[in-house]
Amino acid sequence: MVVVDGPGCGHSFQLSQGVNQIGRADSQNIRLDFGDDTISRFNHAAIAYDAEQNTFYIGHGGKANIVRRNNRPVLSTEEMLPGDIIRVGETTLRFMPFCGEGFSWGDKQNTGNSRELP
Template sequence: MAQIECGRGHLYDPEVHPTCPYCNGNQRITVAAAGRTAPLRTVDMNRTAPVSVTAPQPTAPLNRVPVAEGGKTMPPKGYGMSVTDANKTMPPRGYGGASVPERTAAPAGYGTSVTAAGKTVGVMQAKMGLDPVVGWLVCVEGPSRGKSYTIRGGINSIGRSDRMDIVITGDMKISAENHAKVSYSDKNNRFNLIPGDGRNIVYLNDDEVFSAMPLKAYDIIDFGETKLMFVPLCGEHFTWKMGAENGIV
């Protein structure tokens, strides 16, 4: 069969190919001695030609920076802050935190110092620079029998809690806080027993106490299962003021 020519000058057999196989197949043909120009290779406009990509290359730093074993960048030598073993940044020299003033410890046997604790200072403590003993309570009956408790100037709260001035343990009939109070007035040189917030009644020498009652030597304070004997230091024969005037203290 004779070959025919397509619109682009391609020769093909119409019995074998219904249309030009060179145009539809995007194939380059070799033109015989007919001297025709071969078509340029067509490119499918819907396809993106692959671009040759080389392996990614990390950008090198301007300066050579050493790298630690963990892969972290180390600062250049001579730069950065000094670091302790705990990997914490140390402040520059001269910029450290202010030193914390230490609290003044109380003299042995004279209670707690309150110079830096922000607590109210008792009158006697303010005058003398310490909180002196003015008397004692001695447990003569109850779970704490034989134990003594120090009385100091001002108001002394009694209860089972550690926050009390006089802590009595082992007697669950005593309130945790402020079951009763014992006071000493430096101005009047006088002791008093004051009822507190306890549910059980406080007795003084077997009499109920509903208001402040004066305390005398060897009086018995009774509450819960506990009985306390009052033993004064300050009184008719001695006060801290008298001792100072007589050169005793």
């Protein structure tokens, strides 16, 4: 995930296997604490990587401010696609996955070893 517009433009975040929470607090995997107070401190949204499906998903965290994927509100869990634009508050991120069709950390043919996604 890369911040492409708004506070924190240019910062990037590595997603890990399982649930990655988005918020302003130190405990959030994707910490968007660049001065955008419209983002909740905890669990404004979440992105999950499902290793079995080799797929990423986004869901809202039940907060008052809407999370948008490609300019549409995220009202339930949705599959993410490469290049998706995610807007949280006044901050816009672009989703550029390394894992996906043709590559997975668990695929020994692609990695040359059995290293799992951290």
